[in-house]
Amino acid sequence: MLDKIKEFASWFFVTGDPLIYGADIAIALTTAAIIFVLTYFKKWKWLWREWLTTVDHKRVGIMYIIASLLMLFRGGVDALLMRTQLAFPDMQFLSPEHYNQVFTTHGVIMILFMAMPLMFGLFNIAVPLQIGARDVAFPFLNSLSFWLFFMGAMLFNMSFVIGGSADAGWLSYPPLSEMTGSPGVGQDFYIWGIQISGIGSLMTGINFIVTIVKMRAPGMTWSKIPMFTWSVLSSCITIIIAFPVLTVTLALLFLDRYLGAHFFTMDGGGNAMMYVNLIWMWGHPEVYIVVLPAFGIYSEIVSTFSKKRLFGYGSMVFAMMSISLMSYFTWLHHFFTMGSGANVNTFFAITTMIIAIPTGVKIFNWLFTMYRGRLTFSTPMLWSIAFIPCFVVGGMTGVMLSVAPADFQFHNSYFLIAHFHQVLIGGVAFGYFAGLYYWWPKMFGFKLNETLGKWAFWIWNIGFYVCFMPQYFVGLDGMTRRVSTYSWDTGWWGLNFTSTIGGFLMGIGFLFQVWQIAHSIKFMEKDTTGDPWNGRTLEWSIPSPAPLYNFATTPQVTERDDWWEEKERIAAGKAPKPQPVLEPIHMPKNSAIPFIQSVCWFAVGFGLVFHWLWIAIPGLLGVGITMLAHSFNYDTDYYIPVDEIIRTEEAARRSV
Numbered sequence: 001m002l003d004k005i006k007e008f009a010s011w012f013f014v015t016g017d018p019l020i021y022g023a024d025i026a027i028a029l030t031t032a033a034i035i036f037v038l039t040y041f042k043k044w045k046w047l048w049r050e051w052l053t054t055v056d057h058k059r060v061g062i063m064y065i066i067a068s069l070l071m072l073f074r075g076g077v078d079a080l081l082m083r084t085q086l087a088f089p090d091m092q093f094l095s096p097e098h099y100n101q102v103f104t105t106h107g108v109i110m111i112l113f114m115a116m117p118l119m120f121g122l123f124n125i126a127v128p129l130q131i132g133a134r135d136v137a138f139p140f141l142n143s144l145s146f147w148l149f150f151m152g153a154m155l156f157n158m159s160f161v162i163g164g165s166a167d168a169g170w171l172s173y174p175p176l177s178e179m180t181g182s183p184g185v186g187q188d189f190y191i192w193g194i195q196i197s198g199i200g201s202l203m204t205g206i207n208f209i210v211t212i213v214k215m216r217a218p219g220m221t222w223s224k225i226p227m228f229t230w231s232v233l234s235s236c237i238t239i240i241i242a243f244p245v246l247t248v249t250l251a252l253l254f255l256d257r258y259l260g261a262h263f264f265t266m267d268g269g270g271n272a273m274m275y276v277n278l279i280w281m282w283g284h285p286e287v288y289i290v291v292l293p294a295f296g297i298y299s300e301i302v303s304t305f306s307k308k309r310l311f312g313y314g315s316m317v318f319a320m321m322s323i324s325l326m327s328y329f330t331w332l333h334h335f336f337t338m339g340s341g342a343n344v345n346t347f348f349a350i351t352t353m354i355i356a357i358p359t360g361v362k363i364f365n366w367l368f369t370m371y372r373g374r375l376t377f378s379t380p381m382l383w384s385i386a387f388i389p390c391f392v393v394g395g396m397t398g399v400m401l402s403v404a405p406a407d408f409q410f411h412n413s414y415f416l417i418a419h420f421h422q423v424l425i426g427g428v429a430f431g432y433f434a435g436l437y438y439w440w441p442k443m444f445g446f447k448l449n450e451t452l453g454k455w456a457f458w459i460w461n462i463g464f465y466v467c468f469m470p471q472y473f474v475g476l477d478g479m480t481r482r483v484s485t486y487s488w489d490t491g492w493w494g495l496n497f498t499s500t501i502g503g504f505l506m507g508i509g510f511l512f513q514v515w516q517i518a519h520s521i522k523f524m525e526k527d528t529t530g531d532p533w534n535g536r537t538l539e540w541s542i543p544s545p546a547p548l549y550n551f552a553t554t555p556q557v558t559e560r561d562d563w564w565e566e567k568e569r570i571a572a573g574k575a576p577k578p579q580p581v582l583e584p585i586h587m588p589k590n591s592a593i594p595f596i597q598s599v600c601w602f603a604v605g606f607g608l609v610f611h612w613l614w615i616a617i618p619g620l621l622g623v624g625i626t627m628l629a630h631s632f633n634y635d636t637d638y639y640i641p642v643d644e645i646i647r648t649e650e651a652a653r654r655s656v
Contacts, residue, residue: 012162012163013161013162014160014161014162014163014164017098019081019098020160020161023160023161024161027161048592049590051063052592052595053143053590053591053592053594053595054143054590055135055139055140055142055143055588055589055590055591055594056135056139056548057124057125057128057135057136057139057142058124058125058443058545058546060124060142060143060146061120061121061122061123061124061125061443062121062125062443063121063146063150064117064118064120064121064124064146064149065117065118065121065122065125065436065443067113067117067149067150067153068113068114068115068116068117068118068121069118071109071110071113071114071117071153072110072114072118072510073510074105074109074157075105075106075109075110075113075114076506076507076510078102078103078105078106078109079106079503080503080504080507081093081094081102082094082099082102082103082106083467083499083500083503083504084500085099085484085485086485086486086496086499086500087493087496087497087500088493088496088497089485089486089487089488089490089492089493090485090486090487090488091485094484095484096484096485097167099484100167100168100482100484101164101165101166101167101186102165103169103170103482104165104166104167104168104169104170104172104190105156105160105165105166106170107169107170107171108156108166108170108190108193108194109156109157110424111170111286111290111424112194112197113149113152113153113156113157113197115290115424115428115429115432116149116197116201116289116290117149117153118432118436119235119289119290119293119432120145120146120149120201120204122293122297122432122435122436122439123204123208123232123293124136124142125439125442125443126228126229126435126439126442126539127208127211127212127228127229127232128211128215128550129442129538129539129542129546129550130226130228130229130537130538130539131211131212131215131216131217131220131225131226131229131538132216132217132220132538132551132554132555132557133211133215133216133217133550134549134550134551134585134586134587135550135587135588136207136208136211136215137207137210137211137214137215138207138210139588140588140591140593140594140630140636141203141206141207142204142207143591143594143595144200144203144593144594144597144598145200145201145203145204145207146200146594147200147594147595147597147598148196148197148199148200148203148598148601149197149200149201150197150598151196151197151598151599151601151602151605152192152193152194152195152196152197152198152200152605153193153197154602155189155192155193155196155602155605155606155609156189156190156193156194156197157193158189158606159185159186159189159190159193163184163185163186163189163609163610164184164185164186165186165189166182166186166187166189166190167182167186168181168182168187168190169482171279171280171283172187172190172253172279173272173275173276173279174253174256174264174265174272174275175264175265175266175272177190177253178253178256178257178264178265179256179257179260180265185609185610187257188254188257188608188609188610189609191250191253191254191257192254192604192605192606192608192609193605194246194250195247195250195251195254195605196598196601196602196604196605198243198246198247198250199247199601201239201243202239202240202243202244202247204236204239205235205236205237205239205240205243206236206240208232208233208236209233209236209237209240212225212229212232212233212236216557217538217554217555217556217557218554218556218557219556219557219558220557220562223313223314223560224557224559224560224562226296226300226537226538226561227296227299227300227303227310227313227316227317228293228296228297228299228300228537229296230296230316230317230320231292231293231294231295231296231297231299231320232293232296234292234320234321234323234324235288235289235290235292235293235324237324238285238288238289238292238324238327239289241285241328242281242282242285242286242289242327242328243282245278245281245282246279246282248278249275249278249279249282252264252275252278253275254608256270258608258611263275273338276335276338277331277332280331280332280334280335281328281331283331283334284327284330284331284333284334285327285328285331287327287420287423287424288323288324288327290424290428291423291424291427291428291431292320292323292324293431293435294387294427294428294430294431294432294435295316295320295362295431296320297384297431297432297434297435297438298366298384298387298431298434299316299362299365299366299369300438300536300537301380301381301384301434301435301438302366302369302370302381302384303369303536303561304438304533304534304535304536305373305375305376305377305378305380305381305384305533306369306370306373306374306375307373307374307534308369308370308372308373308374309369309560309561310365310369311365311366311368311369311371312361312364312365312368313560315361315365316361316362316365318358319358319359319361319362319365320358320362322355322358323355323358323359326351326354326355326358327355329348329351330348330351330352330355331348332344332345332348333348333349333352333401333402333404333407335411336348336349336404336407336408336411337407337408337411345404346404348404349402349403349404352398352399352401352402353399353402356395356398356399356402359395360395363388363391363392366384366388367388378437378450378533379434379437379448379450379453379454379457380434380435380437380438380533381434382454382457383430383431383433383434383437383457384430384431384434386426386430386457386461387426387427387430387431387434390422390425390426390427390430390464391422391423391426391427393422393426394419394420394422394423394426394427395423397415397418397419397422397472398419398423401415401416401419409476410475412480412481412482413475413476413478413479413480413481414471414472414474414475414479414480414481415471415472415475415476416475416481417471417475417481418468418469418471418472418475419472421467421468421471422468425464425468426464433513437453438533439539441527441532441533441544442539442540442544442545442546443545444544444545445526445527445544445545446520446521446524446525446526446527447520447525447527447532448516448517448520449516449519449520449523449525452512452515452516452519452520453513453516455512456509456510456512456513456516457509459505459506459508459509459512460505460506460509460510461509462502462505463502463503463504463505463506463507463508463509464502464506465502466498466499466501466502466505467499467500467501467502467503467505467506468499468502470495470496470498470499470502471495471499473495474492474495474496474499477490477491477492477495478490479492479496527544529544530542530543530544530652531563532544534567535563535564536561536563536564537561537562537563537564538551538555538557538562538563540563541555541563541566543652547648547649547652548587548640548648549585549587549640549645549648552582552585552645552648552649553579553580553581553582553583554580556577556580558577582642582645582646583642584639584640584641584642585639585640585645586637586638586639587637587638587639587640588636588637589635589636589637589638591630591633591636593626593629593630593633596622596626597622597623597626597627599622600619600620600622600623600626601619601623602619603615603616603618603619603622604616604619604620604623605619606619607619
């Protein structure tokens with residue numbers, strides 16, 4: 001009996017690697033500490049009532065952001081492990097198998113479990129406030145979306161210590177991802193972790209499209225919508241078309257692995273290149289899904305900190321919607337070397353070059369907005385300005401990669417690695433950092449420390465260029481991606497060592513950000529104005545943090561940048577807009593069903609990973625029962641009475 005338990009444990013748990021044992025200890029200690037704190041301070045009910053069952057878009061947004069920062073830490077540690085392995089030739093720090101797992105999880109986590117939830121967190125925080133709404137269109141669905149993302153992320157991360165991680169790359173090309181190439185359960189963790197979180201992403205896309213189309217404040221016509229909200233709309237349109245492709249692709253891969261189908265294997269008439277085409281039909285739009293909202297954030301921040309209207313509002317909207325549409329016609333540039341023929345390669349080379357035009361338009365919009373503006377250089381503005389040269393280099397190298405003949409040289413080299421990190425860190429991460437700093441006071445009611453923020457900014461940026469500029473040259477020297485080691489005679493070690501120094505500088509920059517948050521919580525600089533940046537859009541017209549109901553009365557919009565124009569009118573001696581009479585506010589009730597249903601989905605995924613139907617089938621039954629329970633639950637809403645609104649508003653005014 002004991003031998004069987006030992007045999008099962010050695011198969012079920014990942015063993016034999018000191019790094020994994022260290023992670024096991026860290027996970028156990030962290031879990032014990034969380035349980036102790038919640039028990040000691042008697043916060044279990046608070047956790048359940050205020051967070052796990054909440055449908056408030058602001059709290060859902062905060063949970064997204066906390067989860068994404070944890071994933072940034074995990075993905076960042078993976079990156080440093082890789083850079084350590086590549087710092088010198090013939091390093092034995094990571095075995096080739098472990099290196100494969102690390103770069104696979106790094107890519108998946110950074111794109112799907114860090115960038116996406118950070119983006120959704122900012123959607124939740126800012127969009128309803130910007131359009132004058134009290135919540136999103138479907139608050140229950142919003143909560144379910146978050147918990148599905150969270151359970152998918154947990155399922156994927158669990159493979160680190162249970163069963164073993166996926167190691168076929170972040171896009172898992174067959175035949176390596178098929179049973180013949182990856183017989184372990186890591187690839188199944190990959191499939192079900194992404195499938196479950198992907199359902200949540202798709203529902204978020206639908207939710208925010210409906211929210212923006214149907215729930216804007218009276219008077220907010222299409223030409224008065226804030227630019228961040230426009231960028232969210234364009235991103236969500238891309239989501240609802242691209243993510244079903246991912247769902248189907250992974251479902252087919254699962255059928256190959258689980259039932260022995262042959263969609264992507266040469267046996268039985270399948271074709272691995274069909275998978276590559278399908279996954280990039282989602283994968284390339286995915287880049288625009290995460291970068292478009294960053295464009296909206298830059299637009300809000302550049303305009304606010306230049307104290308000017310955004311230059312070329314119409315052209316900016318046109319550019320973002322054009323990118324959303326054209327993003328579906330560029331995927332094949334990721335594999336010009338496939339051998340599709342000159343005509344096909346030419347088509348996708350041209351479409352890739354064309355999409356650079358609306359991207360370039362926006363750069364000029366931001367530059368002309370800053371021109372002759374009264375600029376202030378707070379941390380949100382610093383990250384926004386730093387984005388411009390970074391993204392220009394990333395964009396230009398992207399155009400180089402779009403040239404099909406030249407791509408035969410660049411393909412799968414470190415030149416490509418440098419390019420997409422330049423775009424995704426410089427474009428996406430910088431943008432979301434800027435947004436996080438910008439809307440932090442609205443989320444929590446206090447500002448982050450500027451001095452520590454500027455230290456973090458400079459260390460991050462210096463580290464970024466030290467890390468990725470050498471990778472262009474080592475790529476041109478012939479170093480291909482996904483190699484776990486190299487020899488001294490390649491001449492690559494100097495550039496790799498420099499790149500590793502840059503990677504660790506970025507890690508130090510992240511630690512400064514953690515210090516900044518901890519310091520700011522301890523020495524809280526409260527925002528007593530509700531408008532710490534002298535903002536332009538509606539979210540800055542209400543107290544910080546925003547009340548549960550957001551707006552005591554529904555705002556009446558008459559101008560673009562309506563809050564800025566209102567302040568200008570008052571400064572000119574004109575009377576402020578008359579406020580409507582207070583009325584009871586209709587709000588959604590919290591619900592435990594999204595959390596419980598997501599736990600059931602987790603059980604389904606976990607059971608299918610190990611082919612344990614005795615877990616998967618009850619999980620599916622749980623999903624069905626929770627759906628029925630929600631369908632027949634009619635006690636889903638309530639009204640906040642006027643006297644409670646008056647008390648809340650008076651308390652907010654007393655804090656000013």
